[in-house]
Amino acid sequence: MSKEVVELDHVSIRFAGDSGDGMQLTGDQFTSTTAILGNDLTTLPDFPAEIRAPAGTLPGVSAFQLHFGNADILTPGDFADVLVAMNPAALKANLKELRKGGDLLVNTDEFGARALTKVGYETNPLEDGSLDGYNVHPIALTSMTVEALKEFDMSKKEAERAKNMFALGMLLWMFTRPLEPTIKFLDAKFGKKPVILAANKKALQAGWSFGETTESFATQFVVKPASMPTGTYRNIHGNLATAYGLIAASKRSGLPLFLGTYPITPASDILHELSKHKGFGVRTFQAEDEIAAIGAALGASYAGMLGVTTTSGPGVALKSETIGLAVALELPLIIIDVQRGGPSTGLPTKTEQADLLQAMFGRNGEAPVPIVAPQSPADCFNAAIEAARIAITYRTPVFLLSDGYVANGAEPWLIPTEDSLPTIDPKFATGPNHTLEDGTEVFWPFKRDPETLARPWAIPGVAGLEHRIGGIEKQDGTGNISYDPANHDFMVRTRQAKVDGIAKTIEPLLVDDPSGAAKTLVIGWGSTYGPIQDACRNLRDEGIQVAHAQVRHLNPFPANLGEVIKSYDKVVVPEMNLGQLNMLLRAKYLVDTIGFNQVRGLPFKTQELMDAIKEVASHG
Amino acid sequence: MAETFASLSLVPKADAPQSAKDFKTDQEVRWCPGCGDYAILAAVQGFMPELGVKRENIVFVSGIGCSSRFPYYMNTYGVHSIHGRAPAIATGLAASRPDLSVWVVTGDGDALSIGGNHLIHALRRNVNLKILLFNNRIYGLTKGQFSPTSETGKITKSSPVGSVDHPFNPLSVAIGAEATFVARTIDSDRQHLQSVLRAAAEHEGTALIEIYQNCDIFNDNAWEPLKNPDTRDDVTIRLVHGEKLIFGSQLDRCVVRKADGTLAVANVADVAESEIVVHDAHNVDPSYAFSLSRLSHPETLQDTPIGVFRDVKRPTFESGLRAQIETAEAVAGAGDLNALLQGKDTWEVR
Ligand SMILES: Cc1ncc(C[n+]2csc(CCOP(=O)(O)OP(=O)(O)O)c2C)c(N)n1
Ligand code: SF4
Numbered sequence: 001m002s003k004e005v006v007e008l009d010h011v012s013i014r015f016a017g018d019s020g021d022g023m024q025l026t027g028d029q030f031t032s033t034t035a036i037l038g039n040d041l042t043t044l045p046d047f048p049a050e051i052r053a054p055a056g057t058l059p060g061v062s063a064f065q066l067h068f069g070n071a072d073i074l075t076p077g078d079f080a081d082v083l084v085a086m087n088p089a090a091l092k093a094n095l096k097e098l099r100k101g102g103d104l105l106v107n108t109d110e111f112g113a114r115a116l117t118k119v120g121y122e123t124n125p126l127e128d129g130s131l132d133g134y135n136v137h138p139i140a141l142t143s144m145t146v147e148a149l150k151e152f153d154m155s156k157k158e159a160e161r162a163k164n165m166f167a168l169g170m171l172l173w174m175f176t177r178p179l180e181p182t183i184k185f186l187d188a189k190f191g192k193k194p195v196i197l198a199a200n201k202k203a204l205q206a207g208w209s210f211g212e213t214t215e216s217f218a219t220q221f222v223v224k225p226a227s228m229p230t231g232t233y234r235n236i237h238g239n240l241a242t243a244y245g246l247i248a249a250s251k252r253s254g255l256p257l258f259l260g261t262y263p264i265t266p267a268s269d270i271l272h273e274l275s276k277h278k279g280f281g282v283r284t285f286q287a288e289d290e291i292a293a294i295g296a297a298l299g300a301s302y303a304g305m306l307g308v309t310t311t312s313g314p315g316v317a318l319k320s321e322t323i324g325l326a327v328a329l330e331l332p333l334i335i336i337d338v339q340r341g342g343p344s345t346g347l348p349t350k351t352e353q354a355d356l357l358q359a360m361f362g363r364n365g366e367a368p369v370p371i372v373a374p375q376s377p378a379d380c381f382n383a384a385i386e387a388a389r390i391a392i393t394y395r396t397p398v399f400l401l402s403d404g405y406v407a408n409g410a411e412p413w414l415i416p417t418e419d420s421l422p423t424i425d426p427k428f429a430t431g432p433n434h435t436l437e438d439g440t441e442v443f444w445p446f447k448r449d450p451e452t453l454a455r456p457w458a459i460p461g462v463a464g465l466e467h468r469i470g471g472i473e474k475q476d477g478t479g480n481i482s483y484d485p486a487n488h489d490f491m492v493r494t495r496q497a498k499v500d501g502i503a504k505t506i507e508p509l510l511v512d513d514p515s516g517a518a519k520t521l522v523i524g525w526g527s528t529y530g531p532i533q534d535a536c537r538n539l540r541d542e543g544i545q546v547a548h549a550q551v552r553h554l555n556p557f558p559a560n561l562g563e564v565i566k567s568y569d570k571v572v573v574p575e576m577n578l579g580q581l582n583m584l585l586r587a588k589y590l591v592d593t594i595g596f597n598q599v600r601g602l603p604f605k606t607q608e609l610m611d612a613i614k615e616v617a618s619h620g
Numbered sequence: 621m622a623e624t625f626a627s628l629s630l631v632p633k634a635d636a637p638q639s640a641k642d643f644k645t646d647q648e649v650r651w652c653p654g655c656g657d658y659a660i661l662a663a664v665q666g667f668m669p670e671l672g673v674k675r676e677n678i679v680f681v682s683g684i685g686c687s688s689r690f691p692y693y694m695n696t697y698g699v700h701s702i703h704g705r706a707p708a709i710a711t712g713l714a715a716s717r718p719d720l721s722v723w724v725v726t727g728d729g730d731a732l733s734i735g736g737n738h739l740i741h742a743l744r745r746n747v748n749l750k751i752l753l754f755n756n757r758i759y760g761l762t763k764g765q766f767s768p769t770s771e772t773g774k775i776t777k778s779s780p781v782g783s784v785d786h787p788f789n790p791l792s793v794a795i796g797a798e799a800t801f802v803a804r805t806i807d808s809d810r811q812h813l814q815s816v817l818r819a820a821a822e823h824e825g826t827a828l829i830e831i832y833q834n835c836d837i838f839n840d841n842a843w844e845p846l847k848n849p850d851t852r853d854d855v856t857i858r859l860v861h862g863e864k865l866i867f868g869s870q871l872d873r874c875v876v877r878k879a880d881g882t883l884a885v886a887n888v889a890d891v892a893e894s895e896i897v898v899h900d901a902h903n904v905d906p907s908y909a910f911s912l913s914r915l916s917h918p919e920t921l922q923d924t925p926i927g928v929f930r931d932v933k934r935p936t937f938e939s940g941l942r943a944q945i946e947t948a949e950a951v952a953g954a955g956d957l958n959a960l961l962q963g964k965d966t967w968e969v970r
């Protein structure tokens with residue numbers, strides 16, 4: 001039977017099932033296949049904190065949304081065009097994410113009476129007309145998978161496990177994507193288990209053939225490649241890009257990488273990744289807690305390594321005192337906070353931007369720390385290198401404020417070559433830097449570089465530079481303990497001036513205002529880049545001129561930020577918190593900026609942003 | 621100059637003999653007059669030349685407390701960090717740089733209250749650190765509150781009618797935490813103190829050295845029975861590897877093994893000579909050293925062993941870490957960044 005082939009500009013599909021159904025893997029696999037075809041894309045894994053909540057329950061539902069297209073794709077899509085629901089719980093939890101009239105692929109095998117009542121369906125939604133607004137495709141996914149695998153020496157239960165591959169095969173057919181990348185992936189994953197490998201391949205193939213033959217699907221879709229700058233691309237997740245950025249910074253600075261960390265969602269993948277790269281001289285230290293983790297990283301920095309610690313909000317709270325010590329010692333250190341919903345344990349697997357003020361101010365005393373925030377998964381790579389540049393050049397702890405959305409999300413990445421990356425010179429101290437009145441040459445650990453105000457970094461092992469540093473206030477220059485009031489005032493101001501001075505080396509804030517006629521500016525930071533940019537483009541298509549700027553350096557701000565803000569009539573600041581950047585902007589520039597805030601654990605939806613911006617832009 | 625100490629095999633040797641004076645700094649020492657810390661400082665400065673390594677390859681890391689001011693007075697590299705965290709910071713340092721001799725200075729509060737977690741984990745990992753725990757059974761720097769080693773019932777500023785806390789025995793804690801080297805010494809006994817430092821320097825891995833230290837301001841005479849020439853020989857058991865545990869001014873007391881396997885003190889006259897325990901610091905079974913650590917009476921200090929309780933071999937943390945890096949480099953060659961960034965699945969946009 002030959003089917004109609006329809007071309008789409010972009011499409012968003014969502015896989016939803018039990019935590020044990022392998023939806024993340026299925027989504028990831030569809031994503032990498034799609035990336036290889038040259039589509040632009042954005043992903044949103046949406047999974048619970050529980051590893052495997054009881055099967056078939058709402059808390060156990062795990063979903064993965066992928067938006068891909070033939071042009072710039074900036075968000076996972078406000079609503080999915082296609083939803084695959086592996087059971088009633090998945091349907092119930094995810095139906096609201098499907099656009100009206102969208103395609104709904106349901107695994108009918110799981111819609112028995114017990115499964116329905118478990119999630120509170122009094123009648124079967126497949127029969128009671130409640131899904132009439134959607135294009136429903138009832139599919140006996142489980143039983144067809146079992147049937148396809150009957151030749152294999154495995155239990156029914158084992159065979160059922162391959163149903164995600166059946167679903168994947170079906171979707172790959174639907175969107176005219178090849179099976180080969182998944183086959184290659186299965187070979188690598190199950191190479192040592194020949195029966196499981198063969199069964200999974202068979203299920204994948206069976207799903208594809210089902211798509212081809214069933215009358216349930218009348219159409220197949222094509223999404224042509226996006227036009228992107230020329231070069232070699234790969235698909236990359238934010239946490240992976242962060243790990244690679246750190247390795248790159250290590251190579252480009254010549255400083256071996258030392259990661260001191262304690263596992264925490266959603267940051268642990270950076271540890272998992274770095275622990276694989278011992279060939280790059282990477283040392284990973286899984287400490288007894290976050291305090292030891294950052295302590296060891298700081299000890300490594302003192303030793304002349306690139307010291308890094310990775311964590312999420314609760315871990316930052318534990319590290320605060322040591323961050324203060326790093327401020328006082330003036331040693332390089334990178335603190336990566338992959339933000340999640342808070343306070344306390346909050347929403348461990350969901351995204352949020354509510355640690356900005358913690359990063360900014362969460363220490364005793366005047367303890368300024370530079371902050372860099374990546375705006376997309378691939379951008380984590382550059383942001384990590386930038387954090388390293390600042391840390392090493394200015395001998396200071398630096399925050400890299402990632403979040404769950406960029407960390408777990410993925411997008412195509414134009415792979416840079418090593419040579420194209422900046423080099424970072426650690427400029428270790430090698431000899432005396434001061435001459436006493438009597439002519440003696442000495443080493444002063446707190447004599448600063450007049451340009452950067454950075455102090456010398458003298459690592460143990462260099463003769464003649466033996467010195468003692470500590471958290472007690474130090475005398476300017478000599479670094480000796482000093483309780484002198486004027487000296488303390490001077491040192492506090494100098495440490496602040498050093499951090500403020502970083503602005504001189506930061507790119508001015510770029511404003512995206514194609515018409516040049518916008519009166520309203522939208523300012524975001526971090527992972528809200530995609531949704532804000534998408535909203536602004538849509539508004540411009542509607543004839544509403546709005547400008548967009550995404551702040552990458554949150555401390556210090558780019559030097560031109562105040563000027564930019566003041567040149568617009570209205571400034572909207574969307575954030576996934578209650579207005580933290582907004583508070584900083586208002587405090588610093590005395591401008592009546594307007595916050596738009598959500599703390600739902602999810603990225604902004606384009607339409608909601610458009611409505612909010614429109615409201616501001618069209619009033620007064 | 622001494623032979624190379626085993627734990628310092630990767631640390632560059634000094635070009636010329638050194639003296640205690642080389643390890644003194646120009647900083648004014650700020651402990652109270654009469655504080656036991658002075659004696660420890662002098663003993664350590666006097667011992668350092670024996671290490672025979674370059675001064676610039678020695679690092680002292682401390683936490684917070686009177687004792688933790690120590691690094692300022694040592695003409696080596698030094699970090700005076702934050703309360704309780706010195707073992708963590710020193711772990712990062714030692715794990716990064718096998719060419720350094722890393723020493724940690726800490727107090728009973730620093731090591732056993734706020735920093736207890738880091739101490740036990742450093743011990744189990746066997747990081748190549750020499751930890752000097754100055755135990756004065758009091759919080760000195762904060763002016764005299766009871767500490768985790770203070771006796772139950774101790775009257776202090778924060779326990780006016782006596783502390784209700786049960787104390788830690790630091791060595792029991794360390795042995796329970798899988799320590800490979802555990803020793804005890806006394807601030808005023810320079811010779812003994814230095815002999816213990818020597819044994820610690822020889823040990824590959826974490827060495828915990830508890831130093832009984834007098835705080836003459838807030839807890840004077842805490843260790844008096846062990847120091848007073850009239851009593852010390854009767855209360856102190858001097859541990860010497862391979863020698864019978866006989867002590868007392870009249871050498872009339874000894875350590876024996878009870879039927880249940882634990883150790884006890886007995887009169888020499890009451891036991892057969894063969895029953896007297898011969899000290900074996902290399903006994904891999906930690907229950908022996910643990911039982912030794914339980915002999916002393918926490919209040920009267922009767923039957924307090926000093927010396928090396930336990931000294932057993934286990935690979936160090938950093939040697940394991942280094943081996944993994946070397947293996948990775950040997951198997952796959954040094955990392956190729958371009959290859960890493962490319963990964964396995966790429967596509968070209970032309
Ligand atoms: C985070 C933190 N909490 C509390 C203190 C206050 N503090 C400083 S030293 C100390 C106790 C020190 O006792 P100990 O470790 O026994 O050292 P000593 O002064 O007796 O040598 C305390 C509680 C601190 N500096 N930092
Ligand atoms: S308070 Fe006690 S421990 Fe501290 S310096 Fe004075 S005597 Fe020494």
Ligand SMILES: [Mg+2]
Binds near residue numbers: 685754757767
């Ligand atoms: Mg004390």
